[in-house]
Amino acid sequence: MAATARIADGPALRPDDSAPAPKVPRQVTARGPWRTGLLLASPAIAVLALLFIAPLFMLVYNSFRTQAGDPTLRNYTRFLGDSFYRDVLWHTLWIGALTTLGCLVVGYPFAVYLRGRSPRARNYLSLVLLSPLLISMVTRAYGWLVLLGPKGPIADGFHAVGLEAPKMLYNDTAVVVGMVHVMLAYMVLPLMGSLDRIDPALTPAAKGLGASGWTCFWRITVPLSLPGMLAGSLIVFSLTVSSFVTPAILGGPTVKLMPYFVYTEATSNLNWPYAAAIGFVLIVVTTILTAVYARLLRGRGGKEVFA
Amino acid sequence: MNTAKATTASATNEAAGGAGDKPVAVGVGERARRLLGAAFAALVGLFLLAPVLVTIASSLTTTSYVTFPPKGLTLHWYAELLNRPEFLDSFLLSIGVAAGAAVVSTALGLAAGLAIHRYPFPGKSVLDRVFSSAFAVPTIVLGIGLLQWYAQLGMASSPLTLLLAHLVLTVPYTVRLVLAGLAGLDRSAELAAAGLGAKAPQVFWHVTLPAVRGPLIAGAFFALITSFDDLTIALFVVTTDMQTLPVRIFNYLQYNYDPTVTAVGTVMVLFAAVAVVIIERVVGVAHLFGADPER
Numbered sequence: 001m002a003a004t005a006r007i008a009d010g011p012a013l014r015p016d017d018s019a020p021a022p023k024v025p026r027q028v029t030a031r032g033p034w035r036t037g038l039l040l041a042s043p044a045i046a047v048l049a050l051l052f053i054a055p056l057f058m059l060v061y062n063s064f065r066t067q068a069g070d071p072t073l074r075n076y077t078r079f080l081g082d083s084f085y086r087d088v089l090w091h092t093l094w095i096g097a098l099t100t101l102g103c104l105v106v107g108y109p110f111a112v113y114l115r116g117r118s119p120r121a122r123n124y125l126s127l128v129l130l131s132p133l134l135i136s137m138v139t140r141a142y143g144w145l146v147l148l149g150p151k152g153p154i155a156d157g158f159h160a161v162g163l164e165a166p167k168m169l170y171n172d173t174a175v176v177v178g179m180v181h182v183m184l185a186y187m188v189l190p191l192m193g194s195l196d197r198i199d200p201a202l203t204p205a206a207k208g209l210g211a212s213g214w215t216c217f218w219r220i221t222v223p224l225s226l227p228g229m230l231a232g233s234l235i236v237f238s239l240t241v242s243s244f245v246t247p248a249i250l251g252g253p254t255v256k257l258m259p260y261f262v263y264t265e266a267t268s269n270l271n272w273p274y275a276a277a278i279g280f281v282l283i284v285v286t287t288i289l290t291a292v293y294a295r296l297l298r299g300r301g302g303k304e305v306f307a
Numbered sequence: 308m309n310t311a312k313a314t315t316a317s318a319t320n321e322a323a324g325g326a327g328d329k330p331v332a333v334g335v336g337e338r339a340r341r342l343l344g345a346a347f348a349a350l351v352g353l354f355l356l357a358p359v360l361v362t363i364a365s366s367l368t369t370t371s372y373v374t375f376p377p378k379g380l381t382l383h384w385y386a387e388l389l390n391r392p393e394f395l396d397s398f399l400l401s402i403g404v405a406a407g408a409a410v411v412s413t414a415l416g417l418a419a420g421l422a423i424h425r426y427p428f429p430g431k432s433v434l435d436r437v438f439s440s441a442f443a444v445p446t447i448v449l450g451i452g453l454l455q456w457y458a459q460l461g462m463a464s465s466p467l468t469l470l471l472a473h474l475v476l477t478v479p480y481t482v483r484l485v486l487a488g489l490a491g492l493d494r495s496a497e498l499a500a501a502g503l504g505a506k507a508p509q510v511f512w513h514v515t516l517p518a519v520r521g522p523l524i525a526g527a528f529f530a531l532i533t534s535f536d537d538l539t540i541a542l543f544v545v546t547t548d549m550q551t552l553p554v555r556i557f558n559y560l561q562y563n564y565d566p567t568v569t570a571v572g573t574v575m576v577l578f579a580a581v582a583v584v585i586i587e588r589v590v591g592v593a594h595l596f597g598a599d600p601e602r
Contacts, residue, residue, distance in 0.1 A: 037426025041434060044419035044478055048437055051475045055452030056444070062455055110351045113344045127587065128352050134579045135359055136536045138556045139572035142564075143358025146365060146375050153361075153375055181354065213340075242445025245538050245557075259447040266451045266543070276455065279448035286445075 063276035075277035085261075085278075089285065092258040095175055096241040102180040103187035103236050104229065110184075111191035111228075112221070129185045137182075141249035144178050145169065148250075170252040178250040179240050186239065187232035194228025195221070234294060238286050258282045359576055366569035373566055384570040394571055397555040401535050404466050404551065408473040408534040409527040415474070416481025416526055417519065423482070424489045441479040449475060450543040457544070464546045472540050477530035484529075488522035528582045535578070 066072045079085045110129075114122055132140060146152055148168040155165035168174055202224075203216045211219070244259035251257070258278060265275035361375045366384055368377030388394055422428065423435055453472050462468055492515065500510045538553040545554050552575070556568055 034426060034428040037422040037428035037431070040418040040422035040426070041428065041431075044415045044422075044438075044482065045430075045434060047415060047471075047474050047478055048434070048441070051453065051456075051471055052437070052441060052444075052449070055449065055456035058456045058459060059448065059452040106351060106354075109344070109347055113348045116344075123587075125348065125352070127583070128355050130583075131359065132355055134532060134583050136553055136556075136572065136575045136579070137538055138553050138560075139362050139569075139575055140358050142560065142568065142572065143360075143362045146361050146373055147357055151374070181358070184351075184355065213336075238443060242447060244447040249560075259445065262447050262451055263542070266454065272451070272455055275451050279445070279451055282445055283448060287443075 059276045060280055062273050063280050065273050067271060067273055075274050076281070078274070079277055079281060088256045088258060088261060089281070091256060092241050092282075093285070093289070095172065095179070095247070095255075095257060096237045098172070098176050099179040099183060099240040100187075100233050100237045102176055103183050104233065106180060107184050107187040107191060107232070108225075108229070111188045111195055111225075114188070114192055115195045126189075129188055132182050133185055137245045138249075140182070141178060141246050144174065144181070144250055148174055148177065169250065170254050172251070172255060174250040175247045175255050175257075178246045179243065182243075182246060183236045183240060186235045190231040190235070191225060191228040194225040194231075198224045230294065234290050237293075238290055241286055242282060362569050362572045363576065366566055366573045368566055371565060373564055373569055384566040385574075387567050388570055388574075391567065393550075394552070394555060394567075397550050397552040398574075400466060400549065401552040404470050404473065405531045405534040407466075407470045408477055409531040411470070412474055412477040412481045412530045413523055413527045415478050416485050417523060419478070419482050420485030420489060420519070421515075424486055438479045438482050441475065446476070446537075446539040450540045453540065454543040464544055464549060466549070469541060469544050469551070470534075472544050473530075473534040473537060476537065476540065477526075477533050480529055480533070481523075481526035484522035484526040485519050488519035492518035524585070528585055532579055532582055536575075 063075055064071055064073065066074065114125055117125065147154060149155065150165065150169070154168065158165035166173075168177075198221065202220050206216045206220060207213075241257075242259055244263060247255060247257050248260055248263070251260075253260075259282070262275050262279045262282070265271045265278060269275075364377050365373045365375050367380045367382070368374055369379035369381045369383070370377075419434070419438075423431060450472075453475075457464075457468055497510050497514050500514045501507075505513070536553060537551070538557055541551045541554050542557070545551060550558065552571070556571060560568060
């Protein structure tokens with residue numbers, strides 16, 4: 001976040017400066033000894049090192065071993081050489097892309113709508129927006145199970161107008177609906193930030209020069225909110241391709257996604273090295289994809305939109 | 308320039324062929340657009356709230372299966388909960404671990420936030436980088452990594468290992484919140500207090516801490532909810548006789564789906580709602596997830 005962008009502190013107030021002033025405690029000086037910093041940070045560093053870095057190294061190490069513990073590349077050759085698993089990878093990325101698109105389509109107009117509301121209304125709407133993140137995933141997913149089920153209100157709606165209700169459970173539709181529901185906030189909040197930064201005088205100025213409302217929207221609002229779209233899409237995509245609970249409940253075993261296989265290989269088949277390899281492939285692929293995506297769009301989503 | 312008097316229903320905003328001389332006015336088109344916007348927002352709101360509403364409603368049904376809209380109203384399923392000690396045990400475990408995770412990650416977040424914000428120390432930028440990348444690693448991958456790591460260390464599953472695992476999910480957030488709070492604190496206030504003779508602990512207590520009080524409380528409750536609701540990590544760390552509430556529900560639902568579960572879900576929703584109201588009162592919920600695209 002903004003941790004790195006710090007205003008340089010003024011002249012360093014060393015304790016032996018300026019005789020009349022009382023001693024300024026070291027704690028408040030800008031250049032406190034680095035030991036203090038290290039001491040303060042050490043518990044957090046320990047947590048990260050022992051519970052985040054170490055398990056990930058363990059994972060990578062195990063992924064290059066057989067179950068007996070001998071070095072091997074077989075876990076990766078098996079994954080990449082099997083069309084079934086390659087399809088699982090593609091399908092995971094596809095669901096991620098669909099969810100991102102869905103969040104943009106639903107979230108962008110919503111963010112634009114929020115922009116024009118009073119602070120109070122915005123606050124309430126933000127609460128509604130965040131509500132899916134604040135209730136238990138399990139509860140959330142089973143709520144959708146009832147809603148999308150063959151006897152649920154949506155199916156009833158189809159029947160009421162004399163239509164055959166489409167199958168909405170245990171398929172991609174269910175997973176994408178459930179994922180868009182969870183991820184919407186991650187898309188809308190960066191978008192709101194981006195929209196808020198747009199100079200409010202721009203649109204009236206353009207209108208004064210004869211631009212229509214649509215022109216203003218497409219030529220001013222959309223280009224200037226690209227950074228928000230970029231940030232939101234990156235977050236939504238990477239969180240979606242690594243989600244396990246919602247797809248597992250709403251998609252069931254028929255929707256085959258990477259996290260599901262990480263789970264089943266580890267718990268049902270007890271093949272830890274292979275589960276580790278799948279997990280590591282997932283990390284590598286999403287990292288590469290998001291890096292490429294950011295690189296491609298960063299140049300266009302910057303401040304030189306009007307160049 | 309003619310000022311627009313276009314408020315009659317027939318007037319669309321299109322002045323005939325006039326380029327460059329369009330009245331900037333709130334016409335019917337504008338009003339229609341606003342109405343459309345409100346309708347759209349209401350639909351999105353319904354979409355967002357639907358699963359919760361369905362869960363709450365179906366916990367009140369008199370039928371022995373989950374249905375929406377509920378048939379009749381009863382609190383029978385809440386009474387039923389009392390006959391299921393395993394749910395109560397799981398609830399107590401979840402609450403205990405969540406409270407622990409909240410306290411520990413708040414303390415760690417405050418210390419690390421202060422360190423990153425104001426002290427140069429070796430590895431600081433690396434630490435900052437790791438904190439911001441921690442939530443980019445898929446939780447499921449972290450879960451299986453922890454499973455293998457704990458096995459390697461020979462650590463048996465216990466509430467403590469679960470709490471430690473949850474810290475990875477919560478500490479990055481508390482650090483971020485504290486840093487955001489500190490960014491809004493004017494250093495000169497601290498220097499002034501010190502200049503006026505306040506001792507370091509006094510400066511910390513009266514100047515620094517109030518600036519981050521909001522973020523600390525928000526971070527604590529965020530950690531509480533995150534830990535309480537976590538299923539992905541817990542699935543790997545729990546055992547058959549030590550199950551958190553989400554794991555218990557998840558396993559229960561593999562075999563049966565009766566309104567008991569929606570009653571549990573409703574209790575959890577209420578629990579989260581209380582936490583959210585507190586966060587909202589203190590800092591505003593939106594701050595929790597305020598991802599800044601300009602990073």
